[in-house]
Amino acid sequence: MKLVVLRVGKGRTRWADEACGDYAERIARHLKIEEQVIATARTIESESEALLARIKDRDRLVVLDPRGTQVTTEELAAAVSDATRIGTGRLVFAIGGPFGHAPATRTRAWRELALSRLVLNHELARVVLYEQLYRVTDILWGGRVYHH
Numbered sequence: 001m002k003l004v005v006l007r008v009g010k011g012r013t014r015w016a017d018e019a020c021g022d023y024a025e026r027i028a029r030h031l032k033i034e035e036q037v038i039a040t041a042r043t044i045e046s047e048s049e050a051l052l053a054r055i056k057d058r059d060r061l062v063v064l065d066p067r068g069t070q071v072t073t074e075e076l077a078a079a080v081s082d083a084t085r086i087g088t089g090r091l092v093f094a095i096g097g098p099f100g101h102a103p104a105t106r107t108r109a110w111r112e113l114a115l116s117r118l119v120l121n122h123e124l125a126r127v128v129l130y131e132q133l134y135r136v137t138d139i140l141w142g143g144r145v146y147h148h
Contacts, residue, residue: 008097016123023130048102060110068112
């Protein structure tokens with residue numbers, strides 16, 4: 001299975017790129033991971049169209065939104081494990097633009113998850129997501145660093 005981080009944004013931020021790059025290397029020991037960037041548009045509907053154009057029929061889309069369900073790291077690991085077990089080709093995590101996700105994106109989602117009830121800067125949300133995906137791989141493949 002492949003993990004895809006699909007995010008709406010303007011560009012790259014060095015501190016976040018470095019952190020995500022470090023976690024991506026660790027994640028890649030167990031799962032393929034890639035990131036795709038969609039340019040910020042004038043409307044969330046336009047962003048949604050661009051985002052959904054990159055989703056394949058067999059993908060499982062996870063929309064990240066503060067209104068989504070909060071889960072523990074262990075619960076996120078179980079969701080990734082379930083997706084792997086049922087033969088999901090790509091598990092896509094979508095970080096929306098400044099105004100969030102359009103209804104069409106939320107409707108297409110397999111799950112809606114909240115990294116926090118707080119609204120996080122997109123770059124910070126990206127780093128938190130990568131860090132949690134790293135912990136997920138550690139849980140699923142018996143690493144030595146996961147603890148709580």
